[in-house]
Amino acid sequence: MKIATYNVNGINGRLAVLLRWLNEAKPDLVCLQELKAPNEKFPLKAINDAGYSVKWHGQKSWNGVAILSRVGEIQELRRVLPGDPEDSHSRYIEAIVNNMIIGCLYLPNGNPWPGPKFEYKLKWFKRLTAHAKKLLAEKVPVALIGDFNVMPTELDVYKPERWVNDALFRIEIRDAFKKLVEQGWTDAIRKLYPKERIYTFWDYFRNAYQRDAGLRIDHFLLSSQLKRKLVNAGVDKHVRGWEKTSDHAPVWIELKDK
């Protein structure tokens, strides 16, 4: 079972890149973020033709998340993170697939700090943490997957000192991530590669990709039932070098069947 996450930065603008990568990597499940398309402009036929069924939650211009599967039915559980009826951003979708609960998320960016966007990010993180606790209490295989917009440690940033006042690296956000993980989640990439510099995002400008000036912000958090099955993980870094590509690269994990 290969599960991937990919912030596509506009699913229609990146459709050729997405399809090329799906065909090459052949993930069984995929969590997508930043669709940047309203529900009716989701490229359903192209995704189906690539062999995937899909549940998605779009929004005009911004955000948008989707879960793709080529291995089993996607049983949607929710498309809103609980805790704020006023929140209109499409940043969360959750489903049962292959006897797992998959929570696909796009956490708010939060810049600039300080300000209302940063406060929204902190609140969203608290809501996620509360919901994550309930998911763990169900004692079933569950994964929280997506663009968390946080570099958990200094190992996850090319130049940590330049990012200390950025909303992706502010200590409040790193603490929020730490608190979430300490509920009992496993950061899959760090579990397998505790000391390596691994990035999942490179800015479009200043030749960030060529300089490998990257960030690790796309994560897999696994419950204990899935941690046991974790056998491999990686970043499809070369996809970031393709024409018309996203600023994120796809990230993936492999779980053994039993």
Add this chain to the structure above:
DNA sequence: ATGCCGTGGAAACCACGA
């Protein structure tokens, strides 16, 4: 230290991203 690049949407600029 910075939006230098790139998207979508509206309108030939703006909001937003990380």
